[in-house]
Amino acid sequence: MFLLAYLAPGDPVTVFYLSRIGGRYSHAELDYIRQMLGLDQPIHIQYFRWIWRMIQGDFGQSYIWNQPVLPLIRSSILNTLRMMIPAFVLSILFGIVTGVISAAKQYSKTDHIVMASSLLMWSMPWFWSGLMAIYIFSVYLHLLPTGGMYTFGQPPTVVDQISHLIMPVLLYATSGAGFITRLTRSCMLEVLREDYIMTARMKGLKERVVIYKHALRNAILPVVTVVSLYVSYLVGGAAVIEFVFAWPGVGRLAVLAATQRDYPVVLGINMVVATVVLIALLIADISYAYLDPRIRY
Amino acid sequence: MTQFAQRAVTWSENWRRFRKNKAALIGGLIVLAVVITAIIAPVISPYNPDDVVAGRLQPPSNKFWFGTDGIGRDCLSRVVWGSRTALMVGLGASLISVIVGVAFGSIAGYYGGIIDDAMMRICEILLVIPSFFLYILIVSIFRVRGPEYIAVLLALTGWTELAKIVRVDFFSLKEREFTKAAIGLGASDIHIIFRYLLPNDLAPIIVVATMNIAGFIIMEAALSFIGLGDPTACSWGIMLSQGRQYIGYAWWLATFPGLATFITAVGFNFLGDGLRDSLDPRLRGTI
Amino acid sequence: MTLKEAIITSDILLKVRGLKKHFRLTGRIFKKAAVIRAVDGVSFDIHRGETLGLVGESGCGKTTTGLTILRFYPPTAGSVYFEGKDIFQTTKREMRKLRQEMQMIFQDPFLSLNPRMTVYDIIGDAFDIHGLARGAEKDRRIISLMKKVELIPHHMYRYPHEFSGGQRQRIGIARALALKPKFVIADEPVSSLDISVRAQMLNLLQDLQEEFELTTLYISHDLSTVKHICDRVCVMYLGRIIESADVKELFNNPLHPYTKALILAIPIPNPKLKRKRIVLKGSPPTPIDPPPGCRFHPRCPYTPKPICKKEEPELIDVGTSTKHLVACHFISSNLRQNPTRHLEE
Numbered sequence: 001m002f003l004l005a006y007l008a009p010g011d012p013v014t015v016f017y018l019s020r021i022g023g024r025y026s027h028a029e030l031d032y033i034r035q036m037l038g039l040d041q042p043i044h045i046q047y048f049r050w051i052w053r054m055i056q057g058d059f060g061q062s063y064i065w066n067q068p069v070l071p072l073i074r075s076s077i078l079n080t081l082r083m084m085i086p087a088f089v090l091s092i093l094f095g096i097v098t099g100v101i102s103a104a105k106q107y108s109k110t111d112h113i114v115m116a117s118s119l120l121m122w123s124m125p126w127f128w129s130g131l132m133a134i135y136i137f138s139v140y141l142h143l144l145p146t147g148g149m150y151t152f153g154q155p156p157t158v159v160d161q162i163s164h165l166i167m168p169v170l171l172y173a174t175s176g177a178g179f180i181t182r183l184t185r186s187c188m189l190e191v192l193r194e195d196y197i198m199t200a201r202m203k204g205l206k207e208r209v210v211i212y213k214h215a216l217r218n219a220i221l222p223v224v225t226v227v228s229l230y231v232s233y234l235v236g237g238a239a240v241i242e243f244v245f246a247w248p249g250v251g252r253l254a255v256l257a258a259t260q261r262d263y264p265v266v267l268g269i270n271m272v273v274a275t276v277v278l279i280a281l282l283i284a285d286i287s288y289a290y291l292d293p294r295i296r297y
Numbered sequence: 298m299t300q301f302a303q304r305a306v307t308w309s310e311n312w313r314r315f316r317k318n319k320a321a322l323i324g325g326l327i328v329l330a331v332v333i334t335a336i337i338a339p340v341i342s343p344y345n346p347d348d349v350v351a352g353r354l355q356p357p358s359n360k361f362w363f364g365t366d367g368i369g370r371d372c373l374s375r376v377v378w379g380s381r382t383a384l385m386v387g388l389g390a391s392l393i394s395v396i397v398g399v400a401f402g403s404i405a406g407y408y409g410g411i412i413d414d415a416m417m418r419i420c421e422i423l424l425v426i427p428s429f430f431l432y433i434l435i436v437s438i439f440r441v442r443g444p445e446y447i448a449v450l451l452a453l454t455g456w457t458e459l460a461k462i463v464r465v466d467f468f469s470l471k472e473r474e475f476t477k478a479a480i481g482l483g484a485s486d487i488h489i490i491f492r493y494l495l496p497n498d499l500a501p502i503i504v505v506a507t508m509n510i511a512g513f514i515i516m517e518a519a520l521s522f523i524g525l526g527d528p529t530a531c532s533w534g535i536m537l538s539q540g541r542q543y544i545g546y547a548w549w550l551a552t553f554p555g556l557a558t559f560i561t562a563v564g565f566n567f568l569g570d571g572l573r574d575s576l577d578p579r580l581r582g583t584i
Numbered sequence: 585m586t587l588k589e590a591i592i593t594s595d596i597l598l599k600v601r602g603l604k605k606h607f608r609l610t611g612r613i614f615k616k617a618a619v620i621r622a623v624d625g626v627s628f629d630i631h632r633g634e635t636l637g638l639v640g641e642s643g644c645g646k647t648t649t650g651l652t653i654l655r656f657y658p659p660t661a662g663s664v665y666f667e668g669k670d671i672f673q674t675t676k677r678e679m680r681k682l683r684q685e686m687q688m689i690f691q692d693p694f695l696s697l698n699p700r701m702t703v704y705d706i707i708g709d710a711f712d713i714h715g716l717a718r719g720a721e722k723d724r725r726i727i728s729l730m731k732k733v734e735l736i737p738h739h740m741y742r743y744p745h746e747f748s749g750g751q752r753q754r755i756g757i758a759r760a761l762a763l764k765p766k767f768v769i770a771d772e773p774v775s776s777l778d779i780s781v782r783a784q785m786l787n788l789l790q791d792l793q794e795e796f797e798l799t800t801l802y803i804s805h806d807l808s809t810v811k812h813i814c815d816r817v818c819v820m821y822l823g824r825i826i827e828s829a830d831v832k833e834l835f836n837n838p839l840h841p842y843t844k845a846l847i848l849a850i851p852i853p854n855p856k857l858k859r860k861r862i863v864l865k866g867s868p869p870t871p872i873d874p875p876p877g878c879r880f881h882p883r884c885p886y887t888p889k890p891i892c893k894k895e896e897p898e899l900i901d902v903g904t905s906t907k908h909l910v911a912c913h914f915i916s917s918n919l920r921q922n923p924t925r926h927l928e929e
């Protein structure tokens with residue numbers, strides 16, 4: 001039942017999404033795709049044929065890289081995950097810690113400072129801070145490489161790759177941490193107002209135990225849910241970071257393909273990313289239902 | 298219930314609370330400064346932003362405070378004029394998203410039921426679509442690159458949060474007794490929405506709209522930065538993307554427009570945050 | 585014969601028949617959706633010019649009855665005729681017009697006024713909605729209404745939170761009277777007010793009733809004010825009416841054990857006068873699962889007969905000179921031999 005309910009919004013997602021692309025896309029002068037699909041066919045037939053090929057895994061040929069789209073996307077997505085996952089873990093850890101501290105000391109000086117700096121972090125154009133970091137650490141101090149995944153002409157080593165990862169991961173992490181800090185704080189404050197927290201306090205439990213054991217456990221769930229809702233947004237943020245650091249991920253691939261009008265690649269990426277996001281949401285939803293005793297399907 | 302009673306405060310009281318909030322006041326001043334800069338850009342910018350006035354890539358000096366760019370235009374003048382683009386995109390996109398989001402949320406929240414279900418599905422779809430990749434797709438297919446198109450694109454995918462807030466608030470507002478009283482007087486749906494429900498939901502709308510401005514300005518800069526903007530436009534993002542090309546030898550190219558973007562975003566975010574605290578104590582501390 | 589009595593006619597203004605309003609509680613937590621039978625088959629008439637009291641414990645469904653009559657909630661069953669017209673059958677547009685004739689005064693003046701509107705707008709909105717008056721004419725009417733409810737007209741640009749509870753309730757009354765309605769439902773209009781202003785408020789209400797020739801449904805759990813203000817009284821228990829009669833008749837000769845308990849529970853000003861009280865057992869059951877048979881039998885001071893647990897008693901007329909309806913098996917079995925007059929359907 002749960003699956004049905006969730007797939008219901010999921011299915012129109014793909015349909016709606018594709019029909020938007022499909023409908024407009026035949027109006028645009030895309031001869032390449034048109035030939036591929038058959039010009040004389042009515043739009044909806046073109047469109048269904050195209051979907052059908054997609055489902056079969058045939059995303060067509062890339063225009064500029066001159067190879068099938070799917071393997072291209074697959075390898076770039078792996079690269080993206082290699083950067084995104086450590087960054088994501090970092091920002092969640094950091095955000096939750098600062099958010100909890102801030103909530104535990106609501107209205108204190110610490111709270112005000114944390115709130116103000118998280119808002120600063122949130123206002124940061126992260127691609128710009130990326131440029132500044134490159135300037136300081138690579139151009140000026142020669143500490144870290146400017147971008148890419150490996151140093152050219154050297155055998156790939158772990159150390160080398162980590163040195164390439166440091167800046168993008170840290171920057172990506174800070175861009176999300178501000179948001180997660182504020183989110184955690186408000187969820188914590190909500191939980192701290194609840195009755196069972198009062199009971200725990202009245203039982204004479206130490207404030208620290210109350211906050212870390214009882215409150216945090218209940219606050220984490222909404223934090224995770226909200227964050228999972230923003231997955232598609234996070235993916236967009238990753239794309240810009242990849243672009244700054246020339247990290248060969250899926251976002252950069254999309255940007256390059258778009259600026260060079262490699263439509264099969266752009267379309268393929270949109271499809272794949274939408275699917276991945278959908279799966280991520282699905283997993284978040286299932287685990288939510290699993291973790292939260294109040295929700296049973 | 299008493300929360301709503303508390304909301305009934307006069308504007309002078311709001312202003313008093315707002316003034317006490319230092320961060321908010323700073324935000325307000327920054328916003329004011331940016332707006333004034335944009336208005337009097339022709340007066341304060343030393344050169345025409347599109348004129349080649351010197352050799353290329355000149356470092357900052359007395360004559361060119363922010364240096365010159367890749368073809369010899371004055372960076373200070375371009376940063377000053379860029380504030381117009383940024384504000385236009387931020388305010389324009391925010392305005393459109395408020396109109397769409399509030400209309401959508403009002404209808405869903407007021408009528409509820411199947412209408413609401415259908416409308417929320419649409420919101421979910423928009424949330425699932427990685428909007429960033431959608432921009433890339435649309436920009437690349439239609440070759441619409443000007444800031445005004447980007448503003449519309451941003452607005453059309455950025456209204457869902459507002460719609461959700463308005464919808465949830467309407468659920469409770471429409472059950473309130475004063476709304477019943479209005480129904481009892483024979484008021485039409487439109488009359489109830491505009492005179493009774495929306496005025497009581499202005500605070501969160503203003504707050505979210507203000508903070509969205511910051512987000513839209515950053516997004517516009519990001520899209521221009523990765524090369525999806527109009528390269529001839531005078532926008533901070535375009536300047537940043539040029540700065541990336543010359544990152545090895547001209548630090549000033551990226552530093553100043555980025556700083557301008559950052560400061561403007563800080564201004565709107567702090568203003569919005571402060572407005573939340575003073576307009577609507579109920580929301581204090583939410584993100 | 586007082587002036588008030590002269591106004592009351594035999595002409596029925598509002599006729600309520602078999603009115604039901606059930607709320608469905610849906611929740612994921614409870615697998616089974618619970619149904620709250622807030623109003624469960626209520627019938628009564630209100631004659632033109634009269635004030636009918638609707639009394640009962642908290643939660644027995646008085647407010648819901650009022651709100652459903654005025655179509656604030658979609659009814660579950662039943663019909664309401666206003667001047668002979670079934671208002672549940674009217675279209676949304678017709679209903680909006682009809683609302684000019686019937687108004688509500690709400691229980692809590694802190695919740696029933698829009699905090700974002702001035703008094704001027706709150707009272708004047710009625711004129712805007714129906715396009716009745718504009719400009720100077722609208723101002724004049726608002727000022728006159730404010731005077732009638734004893735508010736100071738130059739406060740008209742103030743917001744509700746700048747007024748006391750009593751003043752707010754006056755604003756609510758002025759709003760209800762702006763359209764010159766024929767029928768008003770006053771839902772505990774004084775219960776949220778300070779005791780010291782209640783009497784004043786009730787007097788004002790009575791004066792306005794006469795001036796505007798209002799027919800009123802007065803909802804209250806406070807029998808002493810009902811005695812003071814009403815011509816006829818209906819007693820409600822768990823979503824049903826269990827007794828109704830003229831106010832004098834009801835207070836002098838209450839028949840239903842529940843009514844007796846209510847009347848004996850009224851505090852009397854003179855503490856030396858001792859009275860035997862009927863203490864009801866238990867607390868009122870929830871309207872989610874009303875007891876079978878007579879809803880009152882679990883708390884009845886009489887020893888319930890088997891029929892009390894099985895059959896729901898009907899409202900029958902046992903009055904001698906005036907109508908006196910009661911729903912109790914003890915009363916009806918005593919009268920079994922006499923011919924009974926049912927409430928006409």
Ligand SMILES: Nc1ncnc2c1ncn2[C@@H]1O[C@H](COP(=O)(O)OP(=O)(O)OP(=O)(O)O)[C@@H](O)[C@H]1O
Binds near residue numbers: 640
């Ligand atoms: N909108 C609603 N949704 C669900 N249940 C409701 C709703 N309104 C009222 N109820 C329930 O219906 C029952 C009757 O409520 P109602 O407000 O009519 O009682 P009342 O007699 O006016 O009480 P009081 O004297 O406290 O005002 C109560 O059990 C209440 O919980």
Ligand SMILES: [Mg+2]
Binds near residue numbers: 646
């Ligand atoms: Mg009530």
